[in-house]
Amino acid sequence: MASRRRPRSPRTYAASGVDLAARGRALNRLLAAARYRAPPSHGRLLEAPGHYAGLVRVGRSTLAVTTDTVGTKVLLAERLDRWEEVGEDAVAINVNDLASVGARPTAIVDTVLCGRAEPAVFEGIGRGLRRGLAAARCSLAGGETALVADIVRGVDLGATAVGFLPPGRRPILGRGIRPGDALIGLASSGLHANGFTLVRRLLDAGRVPLARRRPGGRQPVGRELLAPTRTYSDIVDAVADERGVVGLAHISGGGVRNLLRLRADRRYRLDRWPTPPGLFGWLQRLGGLSDAEMFGTFNMGIGFVLAVRGAAAPRLLRRLAQVGAPEARLVGRVLAGTGVEVPERGLRFTGYA
Amino acid sequence: MASRRRPRSPRTYAASGVDLAARGRALNRLLAAARYRAPPSHGRLLEAPGHYAGLVRVGRSTLAVTTDTVGTKVLLAERLDRWEEVGEDAVAINVNDLASVGARPTAIVDTVLCGRAEPAVFEGIGRGLRRGLAAARCSLAGGETALVADIVRGVDLGATAVGFLPPGRRPILGRGIRPGDALIGLASSGLHANGFTLVRRLLDAGRVPLARRRPGGRQPVGRELLAPTRTYSDIVDAVADERGVVGLAHISGGGVRNLLRLRADRRYRLDRWPTPPGLFGWLQRLGGLSDAEMFGTFNMGIGFVLAVRGAAAPRLLRRLAQVGAPEARLVGRVLAGTGVEVPERGLRFTGYA
Numbered sequence: 001m002a003s004r005r006r007p008r009s010p011r012t013y014a015a016s017g018v019d020l021a022a023r024g025r026a027l028n029r030l031l032a033a034a035r036y037r038a039p040p041s042h043g044r045l046l047e048a049p050g051h052y053a054g055l056v057r058v059g060r061s062t063l064a065v066t067t068d069t070v071g072t073k074v075l076l077a078e079r080l081d082r083w084e085e086v087g088e089d090a091v092a093i094n095v096n097d098l099a100s101v102g103a104r105p106t107a108i109v110d111t112v113l114c115g116r117a118e119p120a121v122f123e124g125i126g127r128g129l130r131r132g133l134a135a136a137r138c139s140l141a142g143g144e145t146a147l148v149a150d151i152v153r154g155v156d157l158g159a160t161a162v163g164f165l166p167p168g169r170r171p172i173l174g175r176g177i178r179p180g181d182a183l184i185g186l187a188s189s190g191l192h193a194n195g196f197t198l199v200r201r202l203l204d205a206g207r208v209p210l211a212r213r214r215p216g217g218r219q220p221v222g223r224e225l226l227a228p229t230r231t232y233s234d235i236v237d238a239v240a241d242e243r244g245v246v247g248l249a250h251i252s253g254g255g256v257r258n259l260l261r262l263r264a265d266r267r268y269r270l271d272r273w274p275t276p277p278g279l280f281g282w283l284q285r286l287g288g289l290s291d292a293e294m295f296g297t298f299n300m301g302i303g304f305v306l307a308v309r310g311a312a313a314p315r316l317l318r319r320l321a322q323v324g325a326p327e328a329r330l331v332g333r334v335l336a337g338t339g340v341e342v343p344e345r346g347l348r349f350t351g352y353a
Numbered sequence: 354m355a356s357r358r359r360p361r362s363p364r365t366y367a368a369s370g371v372d373l374a375a376r377g378r379a380l381n382r383l384l385a386a387a388r389y390r391a392p393p394s395h396g397r398l399l400e401a402p403g404h405y406a407g408l409v410r411v412g413r414s415t416l417a418v419t420t421d422t423v424g425t426k427v428l429l430a431e432r433l434d435r436w437e438e439v440g441e442d443a444v445a446i447n448v449n450d451l452a453s454v455g456a457r458p459t460a461i462v463d464t465v466l467c468g469r470a471e472p473a474v475f476e477g478i479g480r481g482l483r484r485g486l487a488a489a490r491c492s493l494a495g496g497e498t499a500l501v502a503d504i505v506r507g508v509d510l511g512a513t514a515v516g517f518l519p520p521g522r523r524p525i526l527g528r529g530i531r532p533g534d535a536l537i538g539l540a541s542s543g544l545h546a547n548g549f550t551l552v553r554r555l556l557d558a559g560r561v562p563l564a565r566r567r568p569g570g571r572q573p574v575g576r577e578l579l580a581p582t583r584t585y586s587d588i589v590d591a592v593a594d595e596r597g598v599v600g601l602a603h604i605s606g607g608g609v610r611n612l613l614r615l616r617a618d619r620r621y622r623l624d625r626w627p628t629p630p631g632l633f634g635w636l637q638r639l640g641g642l643s644d645a646e647m648f649g650t651f652n653m654g655i656g657f658v659l660a661v662r663g664a665a666a667p668r669l670l671r672r673l674a675q676v677g678a679p680e681a682r683l684v685g686r687v688l689a690g691t692g693v694e695v696p697e698r699g700l701r702f703t704g705y706a
Contacts, residue, residue, distance in 0.1 A: 019470070019500070022469070022470045023470040023498055023500055025470070025472060026470035026471060026472045026474075026475040026498070027470070027475065027498050029472045029473075029475045029476040029479060030465070030475040030476060030478055030479035030482070030496075030498075031479065031493075032476075032479065033476050033477075033478075033479025033480045033482075033483060034440075034479040034480070034482040034483045034486065034493050035483065036483050036486040036487050036492070036493065037492075038459070038486070038490050038491050038492045039490055041457075041490070042457060042458065042459050042490045042491050042492070043459035043460065043491075043492070043517065045460070045492040045494060053495065054460060054462065054492075054493075054494025054495035055494070056459050056460045056492065056494055056515070058414060058416075058459055058517045059413070059414055059517070059520065060412070060413060060414070061411060061412055061413070061414040063411075063416065063459075063460070063515065065460050065462055065494050065495060065513070065515050066462070066495055067462040067463075067464055067495060067496065067497045067513055068497050069464065069466065069497060069499050069501075071499055071501055072501055072503055072504060074504065075503055075504065087387075104394075104395060105395065106391070106395050106396035106409050106411055106416075107396065107398070107407060107409045107416070107418050109407065109418055109419070109420040109513055110420075111420055111422065111464070111511060112383070113422065113466075113509060116375070117372070117375045117376040117378070117379035117380070118379060119378060119379045119382045120382075121379075122379040122380060122382045122383040123382040123383060123385075123386050124386075125383055125386075126382060126383035126384065126385065126386025126387040127386045127387070129383070129386075129387040130386060130387045130388065130389050133387065133389040133391070134389050137391050137392055137394070137395045138391050138395050138396075139389070139390075139391045139395070139396070139398040139407075139409065140384075140387050140389065140407075141398060141407025141408070141409055141418050142406065142407035142418060142419055142420060143383075143420065144420045144421050144422060144511070145376055145379070145380050145383075146422050146424055146511075147372070147376055147550075148422075148424055148425055148509070148550075150425055150428055150506070150550065150553075151425060151427065151428065151505060151506055151507060151508075151509050152504060152505055152506075152509065153503070153504055153505075153506065154504060155504075156466060156501070156504050156505065156509070158464060158497070158499075160418070160420055160462055160513035162409070162416065162418050162515055164396065164411045164412070167412065197500075197501075197503065200503075
């Protein structure tokens with residue numbers, strides 16, 4: 001990651017204990033050591049390095065698989081003793097990654113790690129899973145509940161999603177993205193499930209009472225932060241076969257840098273990014289965070305971006321309005337060059353992690 | 354679980370902090386709350402309640418998906434600072450569950466939760482994943498690495514496996530099991546990845562030095578306990594289309610009670626169970642554990658059981674010897690009635706969890 005401005009505050013995501021660069025280095029060691037090529041009788045892995053979901057060809061079907069955890073957002077759930085939201089997150093964060101390759105979700109398996117099996121916690125998670133499943137229209141095909149008091153403090157919650165490419169659809173990996181394409185953004189429902197280690201540090205340092213509203217907030221800050229991740233898979237699935245859709249990006253951990261996962265040799269100029277909802281500005285002021293830190297960590301109001309042919313944008317915006325995203329809007333465009341830019345804030349990012 | 358004898362010792366798996374009954378109750382709450390039926394456009398979930406893997410029909414393909422973690426065996430890996438074994442476990446425990454429905458593995462995604470990303474740990478896990486992938490002949494299609502120091506002490510390691518039913522094969526769920534069938538056992542490679550919370554308590558209470566051999570052991574006890582789970586998926590895949598194969602059971606957490614996951618309305622009489630390897634007897638003596646506790650927690654030397662037609666057993670034993678399991682042997686038979694019996698030890702189990 002690089003930005004034109006240096007952060008003006010010592011508070012960064014890395015300083016909060018999440019060193020993404022160290023993670024990247026360790027992960028590269030794991031991936032290099034794990035390299036193995038399976039014989040064709042066991043399916044064929046399609047290469048899509050760095051993308052949101054793995055793709056496997058089995059017989060005539062192309063499958064997509066992705067896995068993610070809710071991360072430290074569960075600690076907020078614990079403080080508020082509300083588990084439905086993170087249950088919904090566990091599904092949404094994964095089906096949104098499936099949507100990013102054009103796959104339709106079919107099955108979720110969840111993983112709950114905990115010290116003790118609290119029935120009320122499990123029921124809350126179950127209700128949230130149901131909301132997520134219904135939004136993504138997919139099935140719970142299993143799961144794992146591990147009682148591991150010696151490893152986990154509280155609860156860890158994650159899931160894996162399996163999807164497929166509907167007949168006639170090829171994976172949408174962004175390889176066709178070119179200068180002149182438009183970037184359409186879909187609104188987020190809040191922070192989703194990213195950056196919570198930093199958020200909690202800010203809340204603690206600022207001694208923020210979770211039961212109080214922030215200035216301009218409509219509900220207590222705790223509830224606002226806990227709002228579940230919006231599910232985009234159904235909306236994206238409804239437009240994925242339209243002409244002109246060339247790239248799909250879930251804006252998750254890493255913020256707008258997620259666009260670099262499509263094609264890194266294009267320039268994504270976010271010159272029509274809408275003013276982020278008040279929650280983001282409030283957090284930024286609370287922590288004295290730089291714009292670079294905010295746009296490189298959080299979704300800043302846009303949780304999913306579609307790269308589309310410029311001429312197709314008006315038609316696709318109308319179509320998106322019909323299928324559940326009336327707020328869809330142009331947020332930027334693709335140019336020759338590299339990096340993700342937010343010109344209004346003087347930002348330029350050149351790496352994802 | 355029930356047994357004819359009461360445990361003679363207060364040391365049980367539940368007393369070690371893993372209360373499977375409490376987990377079962379909480380899990381039922383989650384499952385009831387999460388119930389949702391997806392529309393056919395998103396695939397069709399095949400009902401196989403309690404089975405080892407979820408099954409989904411997508412187009413002409415039948416997929417299987419299963420997820421599991423290595424559990425507290427990672428704490429032993431940490432003490433010995435050896436990570437390759439648990440990396441291999443993460444793959445093996447999942448592909449063995451796929452094998453239990455007759456599915457062939459195609460893709461694995463792993464999840465590593467940790468406080469810090471240690472390159473040497475990640476590389477060890479990667480090498481182990483590679484061994485597991487090669488044994489199962491499947492691909493690593495992605496993964497998640499979460500830095501969650503506030504939730505996890507040390508490392509948690511898990512994976513999800515996706516498999517498919519090869520053309521012409523239907524899921525093998527044990528529904529055709531009937532009196533007269535034979536039970537064939539495949540040897541385990543040690544404890545695999547089950548019961549480690551109890552094992553660690555025993556080691557600590559007995560102040561066992563991990564670097565020393567137990568009486569009769571060929572290597573230090575720590576290394577013996579850490580031995581990776583044997584991969585059965587390739588062996589099972591090689592015989593799954595043979596006539597007479599009617600049920601498949603991975604003997605994982607819950608020990609021989611796993612047979613009840615096939616058909617609970619049959620009686621599984623394990624009257625030819627081989628003498629368990631010395632490691633199991635040593636553990637039993639160390640903790641003063643009952644036979645019921647041992648057979649209801651550990652694999653006791655047999656990590657996978659095939660239910661086959663009685664008349665087909667000799668042919669299938671010969672075939673198993675050809676495809677990598679020369680030690681395959683009859684371990685029991687199916688009778689009318691219910692429960693799992695180990696007559697030599699006077700044991701009878703009537704419930705799985």
